[in-house]
Each structure stands twice: as C-alpha cells, then as structure tokens.
Amino acid sequence: MTNLTFPRGMTRRGLLKGGVALTAAGLILPAHMALAQTEPKKGGVFRVGIGHGSSTDGYDPGLWDQLFVQTFAAARHNYLIEIAADGNLVPEIAESWDSADGATWVFRIRQGVSFHSGKALTPEDVVASLNHHRGEASTSAVKPYFDPVTDIRVDGQNVVVTLNAPNADFPYLMSDYHLPVMPGTDGKIDPTSTDGCGGYVVESYEPGVQATLNRNPNYWKPDRAHFDQIVLLTILDPAARLNALMTSEVDTIDQVDPASISLLESRGVAKILSISGNAHYCFPMDARAAPFTDNNVRMALKYAFDRQELVDKILAGHGSVANDNPIGPANRYFFAGMEAKAYDPDKAKFHLKEAGMDKLEVTLSAANAAFSGAVDAAVLMSEKAAAAGITITVDRVPDDGYWDNVWMKKPFCASYWGGRPVEDQMFTTAYQSGASWNESFWSNEAFDKLLVAARSELDDAKRREMYQEMQRLVSFEGATIIPMYNNYVMALANTVATPEKVSNNWNLDGFRCVERWWFA
Amino acid sequence: MTEIWRMIGQRLLLGMLTLFIISVVIFGATELLPGDLARELLGQSATEETLAALREQLGLNDPAPVRYWNWLTGVLQGDFGVSMATQKPISELVGTRLGNTLFLALYAAALSVPLSLLLGVLAALWRNSVFDRASNALALTAISFPEFFVAYILILWLAQTGLFPSMVRITGATTTGDLLYSAFLPALTLTLVVTAHMMRMTRAAIINLLASPYIEMARLKGMSPMRVVLHHAVPNALAPIINVVALNLAYLITGVVVVEVVFVYPGLGQLMIDAVTNRDIPVVQAIALIFASAYVLLNLLADVLSTVTNPRLMHRT
C-alpha cells in the first residue's frame, strides 16, 4: 500500500568553505519543457498531491522517511545549509561555514531569525537540534553522521563541530532533511513540535491526510515562500492523484504514472516536469551466493535484457539507460565513454559458457515497493533473458515488509537509489566492502583501495581517472544490475510557475517547491 | 418485552465473546507478520543499536502474551492506549476517522437503502417484466465491476465534467452541506456496490412469500397487486430484508478501504491499513474492535428489529 522510501539522498562533496560554486550539476530539461518564466508573484493557495504519507507518520525528525514529511518539513523548517537548484551549497541558517583542517567545522549562525512561536533563533537551538540525532539513545536515522562527531559547542554566534577525522563533505551532511533547526529548551528539542523558522506556519496537520500551512509573515527570506497558503495532501492512489490534478483539486502532483504521462500532456490541462538526476533503479545480486559468485554469470545477466526497452516501457521514456553505473550523468566524474552493454543474447550465452553453464535459472524477487514498475521491469527482463537460455522466475513479493524481508535477504531482488551528488558517498554507502547498505555484498580489493585513495587525492584529473576506474569496476565486475536512471516526474497545473532550474537533488525541487515556486 | 431485553442481553454477551475472539485472532495475526514496528519506523536506516533502542522505548521487548494482557486490561478500563508510532492516544487518532467513516456509511445507506428497497419491491411487483430483468441485469453489472473501477468511471463522468469534486477534503471549516456535496461520489460508488445485493434480496424475500396462502387470500379479497405486495408481503418479508440491510451497513462501515483510497477520504479503513503496514498493533486492535463492534451491534439491531416487527415473536400468548 504505502510506497516505502528511505533516506538515500546524500550530499555533494564540497570544498571547505561555504558559498563557492562547484561545477554545475547537469540539469537536463527536455526541450518541450518551456516553463513559464516570470517574476515570482506572491499569493494563492498551493495544493500538492503527494503519493506518500501515512497516518502513522510521526513528528520526530529522526524518523522522517518519505516525501510527504520531507516536503512538510521543508515548508516549516530551515536547515543550516541548503542545496540550491544547481546543486551548490548555499547558506541558510548558517550564514557561512569554514574549516581549517576539515575536522573542526565552524558554522556562523544567522542573526535576526525567529521561530514561528516568536522565539529568536540562537546557536544553542542549533546545537540542541543536532544533538537530537547524536548519542547512544538516539533513534535517528542519521545517527551514523554523528558517530565521528566528538563535540558540538557554541562559540559566540558560531556553532563549532569537532570530528575525530577530517571530512570535507561535512557541510553536505548538514543540509540533510533530517536536520532542521528547531527551538531547544535546556539543550533539547521537542521532537513532537511543529515550530520552526521556515517560510510557512502550520495551521493544521493530520498525519496521512493533509497539512495546511500559512505563509510566515516574519520570514527572513524576502524572495522565497510566495504562496499565501500551502496544502499538502496525501493521495496514495496514482489515478486519484491524476484525477485530483485534472479536476483542479490540487496544483501539483508527484510520481506521475508513466503510462499516463503522454495522455496527460495531450489533454493540455497540466504540464509535465521531468527532472533527470542520478536516481536509479537497480537489481542487486548477492555476490556471496551461487550462482552470482561467478562474475561471468553476473555479466551474462547484464547482457541478457534490453535496457532501452525498460526505459521506454517502465519509465515511458522519462529516464535514460544506465550502464550498471550508480554514478549518474549529473555527477562530476561520470564515465560517459564507458563501453555500453546492449541487449546481446550471444554475449550472454558466451559468458554463461565461460561460467561452465549452458543454461541458468534464477529467481528475481520484486515488489513495486522497490520502485514503481519493478515487477513489470522484472517481467520484461525475464522475457528477454529467455533467448539467452536464462530463465528468470519473477517472484512478486508483498509490498508490505519488502525492505525487511526481501531486500538484502533474497539473493536477487529489486532496489532503488535516490542518487548521490558525490561519488564517494555513493560508493562508500553501497559498494565498499562491508558497507552496511552494500546490498550486493560485493567485495573488490582494488575498488576499496581506489576509494580510499581518491578521497585524499586533490588533483582533479587524477581523481577523475580513479573514479572512472571505479565505475568500470562496478559496471563490469560488480554485482548490481543498474538498467536505468529514472527522472523525477511531476505534473503541474498550468498556473504553477517554477524557476528555470529545478533541483534534481530529490523530488519536488528538492522538497522546496513550496518555497521556490509560485503562481504565474 | 422482557424477552427482547433478555435476547439483547444474551446477544451482547455473545458479542463480547466475539470481540474477545477477534482481539485474539487479530493480535495473533499481527504477531505473525514479519517485521515489527521498530523496523518499520526506522526503515532501511535501521541499525541494530537504533532498533534495540527503539524497541526498548516502545516496550516491544515484552513477551507477546504480556503485551496482549496489558492491552486487554487497558481496554477493559476504557483505555485503548497510545499509538506506538505517533505516541498519540488512540482515541484521538481514531475519533475523527470514525466520525468520517460513519458519515460516509450513513450517507451511502441513506442513498442505497431506500433505492434498493424501492427497486426490490417494484421488481417483485412487476416480476419477470422488462423492468425486473433490466434492473436485475444493471444491478448485477454494477456489482461485478471492482469498486475502484466504478469509482474511476464515476470520476470520469461526474468529476471531470466539473459536477462533483473527485476527492474529499475535510477541514475544520467544512460544513455538513459541503461534505454532502464533496462526499457524493464516494457515497454513490458505495451505493452502486451495495444496492444490487439488497435489491435482489428484497425481491427474493417478497417473491418467496407470494406463493403463501395469505397472499392468495389477499388477492381473493380483491386487493390490488400494489396493496398485496406492500401491505401483505412486505411486512412479512421484513426479517430477511432487515438482515441484509444490516449486513450491508456493516460492510459500508468496515469494508470501504478501496473507496477511501480512491477518493482520499480519511476513514478508518485507510488508518487500519497504515497501522498494519507499520505494525502499530494497538491501533490495529482498536480499529478491529470498532469494526467488529459495528458488525455485532448491527446484527443485534437487525435481530431486535426483526423481532419487534414480527408479531409472532412480539405477542406471545
């Protein structure tokens, strides 16, 4: 029922100082996507239909896990640092940040910001907000971020965070959606409070149903939060979301059913916003379990299906072919020239023969909880693989409990990643030997060594080489089939205007559509 | 009358027994579900430490019978406990949802019961006529489409044309009039779903009686067909009709998850599915009990009404 999503977005590796632009992340707007370009106007009630949300959604920021609570958080809270639409880190509550050695980070807290309750924001509030996710008793999903943190303290208007080892990416972590700045009392925040310093003040909230927020009249950002009121609605059923948009019950919906995209466009009642990023769908194989221990078997499977077909039929073209590479075209060191893997039953057969087999039978466990269309994708793969003498039995498992009972438990299953703006983050999280989310249990010594070396390499050309080698290793020796990069597909009523650049770091303009968009 | 009170008392006791069995069944079933609340809340980011911390915090480490006992003693004292996921009192969580569910059920019942009784009586009166066959075929067609399908079709015809809203929004400012308007499509969907059953049963119950000697007697007294059906057949067909209406009302309260989802209607069904998905067992238990109570009470009401309307049971010599 509920599409479970999990915190996957990470941060972009950055420099040690806040405010300096990085190489622009590719924002690919399809040619037909000419969105209204006017000066932002104030006013209106902006209603968003979101395909997530449950009546059991809590308030505790440490437990936020899906688009509804994420967007709701972005509407009422501010963070230390914001990731701009172009992928750059820009100041939010932290006016600036600095580190001499990458281990001690100093965040200068903005003055003159107050919470909705009227309380002025102080560095102490920031410390309390961060400490909520830190320590033995914390149940926060981002507790691991704070494992290396040895100390967080206030120094005048600054907050100083000390790490036990240098980490140049630390500011990226501070932009994570789990880490809003909330009012603290005696060094603690009240995790059930909806008080924040964001652009909108909560009027009402029913978990799993809706949240209504009004514009914060005292918002410190003059050029943001254009709507008078926003209403976030949980609409789980894809058809109901479409209907709501078409009957003008809402102004924007997320996760447009791919089958409906062209039909919706032809109606002319709404426009499609299709944002390509590094998000990808994948099928990890357990590299420890036969027959996936043999790279030839893995290669046979990688050649045994048609990637373009998946992009066409599962994504309705709103995505691009991936070459088993978790690093996407929006990444800095994306290896565009890598040898592509076309559908080639003969090559698959060849690899099977190399593995000493003439046919292969595997079971692929999939549920649409992994990603929308996962089961269909598995069926398509199974159909095409037959020509290579590979029998893929598709086992549709219940959506309910998918991440507990199937993912990283069954040897061959479906999964997805929100994509990481920073190569290191992606590889460290899911491909390094022994990483807790290494879903394929793949272990490659050369890869592990390169990963550590690249982290400390400062020469850009050399780093590029190293990362590209890592991408090749993952693609040709790894145990994860990555057939496609999926776009974030949203549908907007014609009255909704967006900036020219819409963030590809998460859905709904990095959750910030409520703050960045306006009615034309 | 004392017999009625005795029957009500007896049925209520049986109802309590039923509720107890249900609570055991539901608790057992939720225990058997793979995964637990802590895992669901923490999701993919769960580590062993955070899981352990959260489990401790939620009291999930107690053995199942202890948790069941704690829950049961709480309920017996009128305390349904708090939702494990949101730490809110369940009564608060369930309260407005229950109101919404009852509203929709009553709304649909107000549309469907008169409609189906009317159609049923007319079909019995004009049995084997074109009207009878056509209404029967239409009713069958309506129930043979999945609920969501009927809902989408209604949205296509009635919402996309701008007549009615395609979804229901209930806010503090929503008046009953607004709600009647905006909840029309879900109520209509449910009406289409339940009318066929009630109509067919009404027709069958009446036709079943038409072979009775007292119906022939009424005709031999020169009564018109309408009077024969309305005055002579219907009062005697009330018991089966009341029962089928009760059964369908119970369905309208407990079985409308799909309609809730399609029309984004904040009812109990969706809440229960959420609670099952998240293994929020106290909430599942509470809603299961509410549903079961509705079922038990409606059945009781049907029995009482059948008794009250049956002189053979009301006026014993």
Added chain:
Amino acid sequence: MGRDILLSIRGLRIDGRSGDAWHPIVKGVDLTLHRGEVLGLIGESGAGKSTLGLAAMGFARDGCRISGGTINFDGIDLCTAPEAIRRGLRGKRIAYVAQSAAASFNPAHRLIDQYCEAPVVHGVMPREKAEGDAVDLYRRMRLPNPEDIGFRYPHQVSGGQLQRAMTAMAMACRPDLIIFDEPTTALDVMTQIEVLAAIRDIVRQSGTAAIYITHDLAVVAQMADRIKVLLRGDEVEEADTRSMLAAPRQAYTRSLWAVRSFARPEQPPGRGTPVVSVRNVTAGYGAVDVLKNVSFDIHARRTVAVVGESGSGKSTAARVIAGLLPPRKGQVLMGGKTLPPGFRARSRDELRQCQMIYQMADTALNPKLRLRELIGRPAEMYLGLTGTALEARIRDLLALIELEPDTYIDRLPSELSGGQKQRIGIARALAAEPQLIICDEVTSALDQIVQEDILKLLDRLQGELNLAYMFITHDLATVKSIADEVVVMQQGAVVEHGPKAALFAFPRQDYTRLLLSSVPEMDPDWLNRLLAARGEDA
C-alpha cells in the same frame, strides 16, 4: 329451486402448466347456483374442485389459465370482464374461505384489520362500522371474547377459532356467494363439529349462496343442498343431497360411498412376550410432562390404535418407543428386554426391530434420492446386502407394495402420487425386516380411496410378515377399519384401553364417547341430531 340463478358456469375449461406444456385441469364443467343455495363439490385430490371454486371468482392461480367456457356471475361475464371489475367483485360480492385459516391469515396483521380490509378498501362501509360488524359476526360465529379476539394476531388464536374468524371475514361485505375450500379438513373431529355448525348457521341466517368444497362425504352431507361429484376435471354426477346419498347413479360415486366399508376381522389376542411393552412411562419436553404414567403392550400380528385429539400425547408415545425422547420415568421393553432410552445408545439390531412410517410422505422421503436408494439403504445397512442381492431385495420390496419394479426403481419421490409415496414409506420400513412398525397418522393426508388401499396393504403385510403395528391416528374411521386394540389418550394419559369391538360398542369414559360421537356420519341429519343431543346434555 325456483330462485334466481346467481352463478352460471358453462363448458368451463381450465389448463394448468407443467414445465412447458398446458394440460387440462377442468375439462368443460357446467355449474348452476341459485341465490341462497349451498352446492357441495366433492372429489379426490386432482379432481379440479378447488380450481373450479376459484374460477367462480374469476380467478385462476399462477400457472393456470381459463381456456374456454363462460362464467356468468349475476349478469357479469367473469371471463371477459376487465381485471378491475373482477377485483371489485372479489371480497365484496364473492368471498373465499380457505382450507388452512392458520396459513391464510396474514401473520403480520391483527384479525380485525384483516376483517376490515375488504369492506374499507371496497368502500362498502367505514372502518368503525366494519369493526362493530366484526364483533357482531364473531359473536354469531360463537367465538370466545368477541370484543377482544379481533385484536389478536393469528398465531394467538387456535385453528378452529381462526377458521370461524375467516368465515366471519368472508361475510364482512355480506357477499352473495362464499366459496368454502375444505374449511374443516385441517381440524380435529371435535373442533370440526363446532366449525361446521357455525358455518352452517351463518350461511343459513344470511341467505348467502355457497360452494362447499371437500373430499369428506360425511361433511358435505351436513352442509350442502346439492352435491356435484368431480373426477379428474370432469363432472361425474350432480343431485340433491339426500337422493345422492340414497341412490348414487354412477359407479365412481358408489365407490366413494363404499370407502367406509373396509373392516378386517379382529386378530386373536396376543399371547406370550409382547413385541413392545411401554411401562409406566412419563416423558415430556422442558418442564412439561406430555406423557403421564403411560403403559400398554403391543403383541406380534396385532394392531394397536392410539387415538386422541392433537396434544393428547399419542405421537409422543411413539417418540418414546423410537428412542427420540428418552422418558423421565418408566421404560420401554422390546421382546422382554429393556431398551436403552435414547436411540443413539441402541444397537443397530434394536434400531432395526422398530421402524416408523410418517404422516407426511413428502417430508418423510428425501426428495433427492431415488427409490432404489430410499428403499435399499436400510437393507444395505442392516442386512449387509450389496450388488445383485440388494437389487433383488429392492425389487422384491417394490413388488410387495404393489409397484412395478422396472417402472419405479429409479424414480424420485416427486414423480410419485401421494399414495405411492406412502407405499414407499412402508417399503422402507419393511426393508429393515422389523417386528414393530409405528404408523403415525399414515393415512390422514390421503384421499379416502387411497387410504383404503394403504390400509388393505398394511393388513396384508401384517399377515404375511408377522408384524405388529402401533397405529397413531385421530381418524376413528381408520381405527374401525384396522385396529385390534384401541388406546384412547387424553392430556397425556391413557383414559381407556381395550379391544376394538368392546370399546366401540361400550365406551366406558365420557371422553371416549364424545370422541366417537364426533365422527361425521353419512347422514344429512347427523349434525342436527348430534347438536340437539349435546344441547340436551349441556
């Protein structure tokens, strides 16, 4: 008679539908009825007498149609008149009294409401006047509490009273014609007398014409001025009552009259150990004792008739013997040995020894089983017969009950007539090769001619197979025909017990005398004499 003709039916043909085909039920019957006259319609089931009676109202049951002839009621042709006209006559000028008042009163409405319905709907009189009339009629029908009885629901009133209330209801609009369709068939003999008397008086007093339909000659003899005999949709003959009784012209009529003639010689008194002994049995349901210290014996080759009104406990005695109702006190012995009280505790052989035949063959035979299995099952179970031996036994049994085996062995009960069904009930009992057969009102649902055949069959089988019969009945004519001994029961107790001849000739108890005198006799003056005699008694 010289009075106006009220109803004139000429060449009436009525068809009934079975499946797809129409077959005639009434085949061109003429009927003339004068004002104030009572015509008796008599015949066996299937004679078309009810159909004809309803046709007199211009009414055909569902699945029937009037296919020819004319029905002229007081100048109105009921065949061609529009339905609205016919509806206007029904209940107003032509009324109907049905066989089972208990089933024909609507259980959902009070008697008075049902009484008032026709006068008010037809606009004959306002409700208040109708209510007053009702009380008056109830009084004239000798109903108890005439002021209050109308405010009861049908289930609160006894069968005999309901039948009178229904007659009152028929009189409500002072109709010109009333159709009585077997109004006393479902009643006990003693109740029947009261109802007959009430009906006769009211009809005579009001001068209404009536058609009185029945299969009971003795009853029609009391009620009708003229009698018309029907057989399978055809008229056999018609004459005024006394001449018809004195000198029936047709053979069929004579055979109807002769029914009562069967009487078998009394068997020698039983000797030795009785097949079944009932010893001081007290039994009942809940806290009520339905049987009170009842004792009697049944010997081989003897027929013991147990008679009494409904509720006298005669069927309960049978249930105690069969083991369906374990007694509170006392015991049942079979062949001198005490039987376990409940049938579940009895051995298969003990069960085999005692078989039952039921009143309603329709409910006693599983309608979905073929005769082969119905009869074969006991033989298979008790005697272990299989294959050809079983087949041969089934055929023997069918031959024994005078049904052609090849024709009947694979039929379903629904493909048999009432008498044939009862024969199957007998064959099923015989298949177990029992010593005792309990016959519970086995003939009361049958036509008189068929009754006679069944009684003859039972008599023959008793001689051939050495059977003992316990014969439960309320019909004293049957008792006269077949019993050797009679046990008279009243309110759960045996009031009199003795050989048939002695008991009928010299009843010792008042109750027995009352019971015996209530049996209608084929004498038009019987009812008058009886009422006169009882009036003197009272």
Added chain:
Amino acid sequence: MAVLVSLIVGLGLFFIIGFAARAGLRAAAPARHRPMFRDMPLTASFGLAVILVYVVVAILAPVIAPFGEGEVLGDQYLPWAAPHYLGTDKLGRDMLTRLIFGARNTVGIAFATTALAFVAGSVLGIWAALAGGWLDQGLSRLVDALMAIPALIFSLLLLTIFGTSVLTLILVIAAVDATRVYRLARSVAQGIVVMDYIEAARLRGEGNWHLIRREILPNAMAPLVAEFGLRFCFVFLSISALSFLGLGIKPPTADWGSMVRENATLITFGDITPLLPAGAIALLTVAVNFVVDWQLQRASGLKE
C-alpha cells in the same frame, strides 16, 4: 451517444445470442431435459451461452491465443490492429492473448477457490446444524468473529503472513468465503434437519457423514448453488481488490482482476483498455447469475 449506441448493440447481441443459444440447447439436449430448455428464459440461455464460451476459451486458451501468455511482442499500448486485434498492454504484450489466458487463470482460480470454500463451509455448516449444542455454538462463534473482521483486511493480514503464491491466495480467499458459506449452509440445514426423513435416517443409525452427504447436502443444493454463483464472481473482485492493495496474482500470469488494476489509471482518460478485463468479469457475473436465477426459479416452482 456512444453509450446509447453500445447499449443498442449490446441489447441486440443479447437477444441474438440468447435466441441462438436456446435453439442450440434445445436441439442438443437429450430428450429428457429438452422441456427444461424449451422453457428457459432468454436471460438464462444467454447466460449459458456466455458461460459455455468462457469455458471453451479457458480450456483451449493455449490453442486459440495468438501469442504466448507472457510474450513481449512490441511497443506498449499499440492500437487495435492486426496482428494485435485488441492492441498491446503496457509491457507490449498482446491484449487479446492476455484476456484469453486471463479467462483460464481467473476462472480456474475462482472456481478452485469457490469450490474449496463451499466444500469446507457447507460441510462444517451442515455439521453444526446437525450436531447442535457445543459444536454448533463453538463453530458459529468462531465464524461470527471471523466474519466481523473486514474480509479485505483479513485477507491482507493472512496474505502478508503466508505470502502470495496462487495456492495461498486460493486458500486465503476460500477461508474468508467459507465463513459466509458456513452461515448460509447452517441456516439452510437447520431447516432440513427437522424434516422427517432426517429423523428416519438418524433412527436408522446413520452416521454424520452419511447424513451430511446423502441426506442433507442434496436438499441444500439450491440455495448453495445460488450463493455459489455470486461468490464465484466475487472471487474476481477480491483478487482485483487485493491487487489494488499490492497483493494478488503473480506475474506474468494473466488474470482479469489484476489486469483491471494495472490499467486502471487509463480510465481517467476515458481509455477503453481497462474496460476489456472488467467487462469480461462483468459479463461472466451477469451470465452466471442469470443461470442461477433461472435455476432458482425452477427450484422454487414459482411460475408466472
């Protein structure tokens, strides 16, 4: 306008099929049963014809289907043109083929489920009515309790616990349906166990199994068959509702319930694709119930 036209065409087809089927059945039926068919209302002959077609299609699916059940043949959502007479689905599979195989799977699964529910429910229900006392009370309370749990949510719980193979799907829906059958069978049997022939059989010393199988069940068939008709069709709807909740039949097996669900969003755009499987279900439901109504009417003997 389109609605009107299709209504007229539909009615025309209905009459043609009805008449043709009745004529055919009359000719084909053995002499003994011929009157039954002669008397058959048009609705019933139409129903029988439809059921017959479905059964033939289900049995011969692999022979008459133009393509393989799960075969991906080309682009998605191809228009209605040869060789894909009903177009293709979202994965590019032939819609006609899917519908034909859907008949086999859906009807097969529904039949197995309903049969199971009826065997379990009616045997238990009759047994309870026959035995009375504690057994009856115990079973009836349990069934009451199970019926008081909404069917969809109960199925969801069970399927989540036991997984969603076709077998568990059949077992779970059968278990839920069996409670409804139990109640019906029990109330029908309560009317039968008081009949004299049951008393006669008991007095004969027959065991429970014989009583249930030979004496009661044959007489309880009419209402049970009527219920069978409705329950049979509701199984499709259950499967469809379950696939709405993400449970249901596993791919690439084609079943109408899931096919309706898969294509449901297209209804929003007035697309006819989802109508095909839904219509297939509806047609069968109506057909089955026409036949059941006819049989009931015959059984009740009420003619007019």
